[in-house]
């Protein structure tokens with residue numbers, strides 16, 4: 399390799415390493431902003447540039463609500479029919495993986511129907 403191309407090559411390598419590791423630190427989004435994970439939160443996600451690596455924070459009163467990650471069918475029907483992970487801490491942090499859509503609903507009776515549901519494309 400000629401001496402003149404050595405430095406640019408190293409710079410490119412350094413950039414590649416730095417950018418590959420910064421992906422880990424995503425932006426934190428509080429779902430529903432000040433209102434939190436609550437009735438009518440559906441639509442909060444639209445127009446937001448939410449990316450893989452970002453973290454969704456679901457804040458809610460744990461005696462009133464929960465949060466379940468579901469598939470698209472269950473999201474549409476508001477009925478949890480397939481095995482899904484249920485979160486109940488009142489302050490759930492979900493880091494989004496790359497690719498595809500993810501769906502979250504509250505599965506207490508009637509809550510999803512009252513807009514406690516979001517669909518995110520990461």
Ligand SMILES: [Cu+2]
Nearest residue numbers: 463504506509
């Ligand atoms: Cu609820």
